[in-house]
Amino acid sequence: MKLEDFTIEKIKEGLLKKEFSATELTKAYLEKIEKEDKKIRAFLTLSPEIALKQAKEIDERIFLKKELPSLAGVPCAIKDNILVEGIKCTAGSKILENYIAPYDATVIRKLKEAGVVILGKTNLDEFAMGSSNENSAFFTTKNPLDLEKVPGGSSGGSAAAVAANFCVFALGSDTGGSIRQPASFCGIVGLKPTYGAVSRYGLIAFASSLDQIGPMTKNVRDCKAVFEVIRGKDEMDSTSLEMKEVNNLRIRSLEEIKIGLPKEYFLEGMDPEVEEKIKKAIKKYEEMGAKILEISLPHTPYALACYYIIATSEASANLARYDGIKYGFSIIKNEQRTIDNLLEVYFKSRGQGFGEEVRRRIMLGTFSLSIGYYDAYYLRAARVRSLIIKDFEEAFKKVDLILAPTSPTLPFKLGEKIDDPLKMYLSDVFTVSVNLAGLPAISIPVGKVGNLSVGLQIIGKPFEEEKIFDLATFYELSTSN
Template sequence: MSDIKELTLQQIRAGLQEGQFSATELAESSLAAIERQEPKLHAFLEVTPELALRLAKNVDDKKARGEILPPLAGVSCGVKDSILVEGVPCTAGSRMLEGYLAPEDATAVANLKKAGAILVGKTNLDEFSMGASTENSAFGPSRNPHDTEKVPGGSSGGSAVAVASGECVLSLGADTGGSIRQPAAFCGVVGLKPTYGSVSRYGLIALASSLDQIGPLARTVEDAEELFLAIAGKDERDATSVDFVAQNRDREGGLKGLRVGVPAEYFGEGLDKEVEQAVRSALEHMEKNGAKLVEVHLPHTPYALAAYYVINMSEASANLARYDGLRYGKGKKGRTLEEGYLESRGEGLGEEVKRRIMLGTYALSAGYHDAYYLKAQKIRTLLSQDFAKAFEKADVLCGPVSPFLPFAFGERTKSPLEMYIVDVYTVPVNLAGLPAISLPVGMSGTGLPVGMQAIAPPFREDLLFSVGRAIENS
């Protein structure tokens, strides 16, 4: 059987139908790739061979009974370790949840199982999804398969590494401020942050509830689209999920006549030259294929990062109050209830998590709420209006995913702000609730991947996939 790294969903489907290989063989191939590469990459926090082989057998049994195979049958899939898989440990990269077993499946995971996917393990992340490099994982970082001295990006770094290295075909990540798109860019794969509300967040360990969204990482645009279609839709258990029908239509005529907005603010000071070059040449390619490039402005961009971090930290401080040493896992026992809280959280939580919880607590406290949280929410309105105005002139917006190439371990850990700035082009999208995709558009001189971000109006993921296919075929 050929390496699963070479296989697309379409080829897997055809191969299974024609009996070239079984789902069990596909699962075994993925598990073998994991075993071979994990010592070097550390993409996974937990590998689940028993679950994988059981799910694969279900698919093979279905095939033997002559049933129609579901869309993701036999496709190996990693799941970010902030998303629950029944009976499997779920740590969110934190000591706080060490030993915690998920009692049920997240809705997105239940949908994956229904679609016939083979879950091979839980992927590494920055603790509670707070970070852009996986260096904040309590269990050690993942490594970029293109250069193991460089970070894979984060927080869904393990999900990106697993797909890029061929340990599995697809993976689920979650994106609060760039956590799918940025690692996808750093590892040279496709990553989609769907419209807020299009995928259920039930069973996702929350960071910032008004920003979090589960989404796919894959090696091809079509594979990412198939995974998105399998997990999208209204869920009674997530009141913010939206009833809509995801479109899988390709744009007629490819890029012909498509108005591509280029936000001037995304090509400013601090943008790496090689990143800019790769993105600009992708834009030129789009123009050659019939797209119309138009300059647009998102004037409130300089305020986005500060507004984002105020909202992120404030919502995180409330969401993470539940990790008290009692509710989940086994915490410290103090002489009093409060002492137990203080000790459990003091020992169980990592530095960045403490930093954000404390700053969020500060920003929400009496006397500061209006100066920080309320102001940030107002700037959120302005950023959203910026996008709405830009979409009057353009169908999609394109720019870099991150201003930087994958950086070395330790390069940005000295000051928190150094790490926060990695998200500067991705956070506005979450604040506005829009869909955006990260597409590989080339390599630096040193062999590191560069990603381009395409942003669309709400629920127009179909436009992003059309752009993605055109870029892929260049």
């Protein structure tokens, strides 16, 4: 079996033609992971028992000639901040090192109903806070395209698992670029859906007004197939919405659409090699008939500061739940006799349980929300956020979709930015605006520099994922011949 050739469609075909069983397929993937993940380290936890049980159920359905659900037998990996019942869910943190998920996230329930095989949980920056995977409390995942380089973050384990053919697709989560940037770094496809398109129930919260779960895949078609399964309103997440069924969202011909290039994204700071590939991809769209227009998103220079104030503020509140009392790491287990009051349990459990970057962000958020600073930091950022949203609304009056680079640089070296938090934050400069505005955006690979891959970002209007998939497919088809 050539695992690198498998897509969702090919697996369905193979299963129906009895070229292989779901169990054989699952075993092949588990063996590959067993053999090759030692050098990449994409997985934090493997779940072979659950995977083989799920595969057996699919094989029984095939034997009984029952209809197969849409993702039947498709091996996948799940970012370790999404709960899968009965499996450890660490969020890449020591504070949840021994936490066994007591229930399934809504996306997991939906994937299970669609017949997937869950191979395991993938590595991430602690609580999804990071752009390189180096903030994981356990170990750093390496980029399968170049083992000296980071896979990106925070969904770096999921991106590496897909790129290394350890699974057919993976789920990630994206708060400020955490699906798109690692997808770009590892040369795969990653979608951050519209805020509210996918239920966040069972996703370990980082910044609740920004977080979204999305698919990471080898091609656009698979991305769409997984998105179709996981999207939709969920009564367990009151911020989730049903997408309207709109027929005119499909792009039949590129001649009928207008694509915007935000000039602020092409000013400075981009690697020339990245810029060249991005411009080449844009040219391709133009050659295929699309109308390309320069647009302006004037508040772009403020997006990163705005994002880091809002994200850290929300995180400081969300992470208050890790208190050493209800679940997770607790100091009382280690120093039972010496701890005698509640406050000490909080201080020491949190001080020792959280890693350096998570504590840094909790401190930043606490500062921005504290008396005397709230107006100048958090409230000001929330106002700037309105301006960033308005920029996009104005732009989308002129164009249907927006193209931009996903990352200003190629994947950087392990260790290169880890000692300078601000430098690391700058990796997210092209991705954070989309989260602030709640928009959908995909990253697709559009070229290679040596072994390394460059990702192009396609940004759409809220709930117009369909158009994004179509535009991405046009590019994919143009390069596959």
